[in-house]
Amino acid sequence: xxxxxxxxxxxxxxxxxxxxxxxxxxxxxxxxxxxxxxxxxxxxxxxxxxxxxxxxxxxxxxxxxxxxxxxxxxxxxxxxxxxxxxxxxxxxxxxxxxxxxxxxxxxxxxxxxxxxxxxxxxxxxxxxxxxxxxxxxxxxxxxxxxxxxxxxxxxxxxxxxxxxxxxxxxxxxxxxxxxxxxxxxxxxxxxxx
Amino acid sequence: xxxxxxxxxxxxxxxxxxxxxxxxxxxxxxxxxxxxxxxxxxxxxxxxxxxxxxxxxxxxxxxxxxxxxxxxxxxxxxxxxxxxxxxxxxxxxxxxxxxxxxxxxxxxxxxxxxxxxxxxxxxxxxxxxxxxxxxxxxxxxxxxxxxxxxxxxxxxxxxxxxxxxxxxxxxxxxxxxxxxxxxxxxxxxxxxxxxxxxxxxxxxxxxxxxxxxxxxxxxxxxxxxxxxxxxxxxxxxxxxxxxxxxxxxxxxxxxxxxxxxxxxxxxxxxxxxxxxxxxxxxxxxxxxxxxxxxxxxxxxxxxxxxxxxxxxxxxxxxxxxxxxxxxxxxxxxxxxxxxxxxxxxxxxxxxxxxxxxxxxxxxxxxxxxxxxxxxxxxxxxxxxxxxxxxxxxxxxxxxxxxxxxxxxxxxxxxxxxxxxxxxxxxxxxxxxxxxxxxxxxxxxxxxxxxxxxxxxxxxxxxxxxxxxxxxxxxxxxxxxxxxxxxxxxxxxxxxxxxxxxxxxxxxxxxxxxxxxxxxxxxxxxxxxxxxxxxxxxxxxxxxxxxxxxxxxxxxxxxxxxxxxxxxxxxxxxxxxxxxxxxxxxxxxxxxx
Numbered sequence: 001x002x003x004x005x006x007x008x009x010x011x012x013x014x015x016x017x018x019x020x021x022x023x024x025x026x027x028x029x030x031x032x033x034x035x036x037x038x039x040x041x042x043x044x045x046x047x048x049x050x051x052x053x054x055x056x057x058x059x060x061x062x063x064x065x066x067x068x069x070x071x072x073x074x075x076x077x078x079x080x081x082x083x084x085x086x087x088x089x090x091x092x093x094x095x096x097x098x099x100x101x102x103x104x105x106x107x108x109x110x111x112x113x114x115x116x117x118x119x120x121x122x123x124x125x126x127x128x129x130x131x132x133x134x135x136x137x138x139x140x141x142x143x144x145x146x147x148x149x150x151x152x153x154x155x156x157x158x159x160x161x162x163x164x165x166x167x168x169x170x171x172x173x174x175x176x177x178x179x180x181x182x183x184x185x186x187x188x189x190x191x192x193x
Numbered sequence: 194x195x196x197x198x199x200x201x202x203x204x205x206x207x208x209x210x211x212x213x214x215x216x217x218x219x220x221x222x223x224x225x226x227x228x229x230x231x232x233x234x235x236x237x238x239x240x241x242x243x244x245x246x247x248x249x250x251x252x253x254x255x256x257x258x259x260x261x262x263x264x265x266x267x268x269x270x271x272x273x274x275x276x277x278x279x280x281x282x283x284x285x286x287x288x289x290x291x292x293x294x295x296x297x298x299x300x301x302x303x304x305x306x307x308x309x310x311x312x313x314x315x316x317x318x319x320x321x322x323x324x325x326x327x328x329x330x331x332x333x334x335x336x337x338x339x340x341x342x343x344x345x346x347x348x349x350x351x352x353x354x355x356x357x358x359x360x361x362x363x364x365x366x367x368x369x370x371x372x373x374x375x376x377x378x379x380x381x382x383x384x385x386x387x388x389x390x391x392x393x394x395x396x397x398x399x400x401x402x403x404x405x406x407x408x409x410x411x412x413x414x415x416x417x418x419x420x421x422x423x424x425x426x427x428x429x430x431x432x433x434x435x436x437x438x439x440x441x442x443x444x445x446x447x448x449x450x451x452x453x454x455x456x457x458x459x460x461x462x463x464x465x466x467x468x469x470x471x472x473x474x475x476x477x478x479x480x481x482x483x484x485x486x487x488x489x490x491x492x493x494x495x496x497x498x499x500x501x502x503x504x505x506x507x508x509x510x511x512x513x514x515x516x517x518x519x520x521x522x523x524x525x526x527x528x529x530x531x532x533x534x535x536x537x538x539x540x541x542x543x544x545x546x547x548x549x550x551x552x553x554x555x556x557x558x559x560x561x562x563x564x565x566x567x568x569x570x571x572x573x574x575x576x577x578x579x580x581x582x583x584x585x586x587x588x589x590x591x592x593x594x595x596x597x598x599x600x601x602x603x604x605x606x607x608x609x610x611x612x613x614x615x616x617x618x619x620x621x622x623x624x625x626x627x628x629x630x631x632x633x634x635x636x637x638x639x640x641x642x643x644x645x646x647x648x649x650x651x652x653x654x655x656x657x658x659x660x661x662x663x664x665x666x667x668x669x670x671x672x673x674x675x676x677x678x679x680x681x682x683x684x685x686x687x688x689x690x691x692x693x694x695x696x697x698x699x700x701x702x703x704x705x706x707x708x709x710x711x712x713x714x715x716x717x718x719x720x721x722x723x724x725x726x727x728x729x730x731x732x733x734x735x736x737x738x739x740x741x742x743x744x745x746x747x748x749x750x751x752x753x754x755x756x757x758x759x760x761x762x763x764x765x766x767x768x769x770x771x772x773x774x775x776x777x778x779x780x781x782x783x784x785x
Contacts, residue, residue: 060349
């Protein structure tokens with residue numbers, strides 16, 4: 001099961017989940033200066049047809065099975081992210097700083113009940129949280145997917161130039177418990193496929 | 194076999210693992226999961242207070258060695274007594290047959306002078322724990338050490354290195370003498386008692402009637418507002434080192450360092466922080482918790498907290514552990530190189546108990562006036578001419594000059610305002626303290642202070658279910674006569690608490706005293722009801738703050754007889770103690 005993902009399962013997951021990248025990409029940039037534009041300095045959502053390879057990411061409580069990724073600059077990668085744990089986890093591509101920023105947002109979402117330790121409250125997530133200062137802060141970042149326990153989701157990302165990047169789970173406490181890893185940019189022709 | 198009780202499943206599995214282990218040892222294929230450890234308890238000389246003192250050590254050390262076990266290992270631990278009195282070792286927080294629990298008079302007869310006692314039990318859990326003497330007051334004299342049990346599986350966090358950080362309190366006065374002094378005069382060690390002059394200040398603040406009524410209440414309680422801790426004159430230690438000796442743990446920048454904090458003090462709660470680093474709490478009392486990032490946490494006597502820090506800079510950091518009563522400081526250092534050190538912050542103002550801590554916090558209009566009136570710092574009180582010697586670390590015979598020097602209180606006026614305001618601003622109610630409590634902690638940097646409410650089990654040990662029975666335990670005592678009790682009865686006057694195997698008992702702890710009590714039940718886990726439902730954390734020690742009621746549940750899954758007591762040593766010794774008898778269940782015999 002780890003290597004073969006059923007297409008129907010993925011399709012179902014993509015339909016249900018608000019927060020898969022495609023939707024946000026189409027929506028373009030948000031107001032509010034939180035840097036959640038579709039295109040980011042280190043890359044942008046990619047087209048599945050352009051993905052040269054698939055990297056499988058397996059999550060447990062609270063860790064990524066692999067703690068390092070090797071990527072080629074400019075490469076488009078299809079990430080298939082499977083949560084084998086019992087808690088909610090995130091797969092987020094970013095810098096140490098964007099992760100730190102996103103951890104604060106996720107803490108707020110947790111405090112407002114939009115997220116729980118084990119899942120996403122889809123009703124709460126859709127609600128207008130204007131009064132809580134959470135307006136426009138639904139979890140729709142194009143560089144991130146939230147994966148509930150037992151689920152598998154995909155993220156297609158087109159990396160830009162080599163830079164300091166990490167993949168991380170920003171569910172409160174998880175990053176600091178070590179649920180993150182570095183992304184190493186390899187010289188062209190050396191990254192595995 | 195009862196599927197409701199994973200512990201028993203574990204026990205059976207362990208048994209077969211042990212058999213496999215023995216078999217494989219015979220064929221020399223796989224190393225067996227068995228280890229033999231030797232501990233010797235005897236007198237040893239230490240110097241943490243400026244003079245050489247005779248302590249009681251384990252293998253010549255205070256604290257004793259760190260015992261590193263593996264989950265699933267069959268343990269054989271030989272304890273030799275070289276003292277001229279009985280001794281014992283209790284494995285704090287470990288789940289084991291009651292005969293191996295090490296409490297004289299309950300689990301066994303104790304270890305006689307010159308004798309060697311062998312403990313045998315399997316390590317059926319993992320995490321950070323500790324061990325200590327359960328005989329007399331020996332723990333205060335140094336008979337304690339740490340236990341680290343490596344897990345069989347992967348942990349829900351990662352780290353590059355780990356250190357045990359044992360916090361403790363040392364007193365040059367022999368503990369028997371301390372207890373005798375407390376019995377004679379309960380405020381013997383309270384250097385900062387409020388007096389007639391502060392009473393006149395209260396009058397000017399609140400009016401004569403209110404102040405008088407406060408005083409009457411305090412008198413009735415046989416307590417005083419400065420009774421945050423009953424004993425002063427302690428030197429506070431980290432891994433046996435005083436602040437000047439500065440225990441240092443090394444790291445390489447960028448590494449994750451796991452710090453296993455253990456409060457092995459006899460009487461001292463600590464507020465722990467590392468200025469410049471946030472700490473991610475990943476374990477409490479040996480059980481993993483969902484990670485929570487904090488700036489500071491309070492560790493009750495006998496608790497453990499494991500935190501992960503990740504210093505990225507090439508600099509030293511100070512580990513600061515201030516006693517809750519602010520009577521000094523334990524200090525240690527994390528540094529990239531030996532000898533590096535960071536600034537050591539000033540000690541913070543001493544807290545004062547409020548009427549809320551007396552259980553009067555619910556009264557209307559009470560809280561604010563009390564906050565103002567009681568927030569007066571008393572730290573300076575002890576610095577009056579003629580009293581300075583009593584404030585020095587290691588002072589054994591405090592000069593208890595209760596006569597006030599005219600004028601001293603005026604010097605406090607400016608500070609009073611500052612503290613009162615600082616206390617009010619940014620104070621978030623922690624449900625585990627009485628509203629308006631003088632003990633409610635705030636982080637030194639204004640950041641996040643861990644609350645019991647933040648503790649959520651990473652992987653609950655038990656299925657969540659309704660308790661089958663509730664037992665009320667009122668925590669009681671008479672401070673002036675210095676005895677402590679449960680439901681108004683001292684241990685010597687009380688019947689054992691009888692539990693039935695298989696029931697789930699809810700203990701309702703009602704703290705009617707003005708001190709915090711870290712309650713510890715041996716042999717079985719205590720599930721703290723902190724509002725997190727199935728993720729309520731599983732602990733071995735639960736602290737109950739003054740004026741509060743705390744609920745905790747116990748799956749009664751360990752037959753035999755067990756100790757149940759307040760872990761403040763002099764409270765335990767003066768009567769806040771019960772025997773718990775678990776009736777029914779599988780026959781347990783010593784693993785011999």
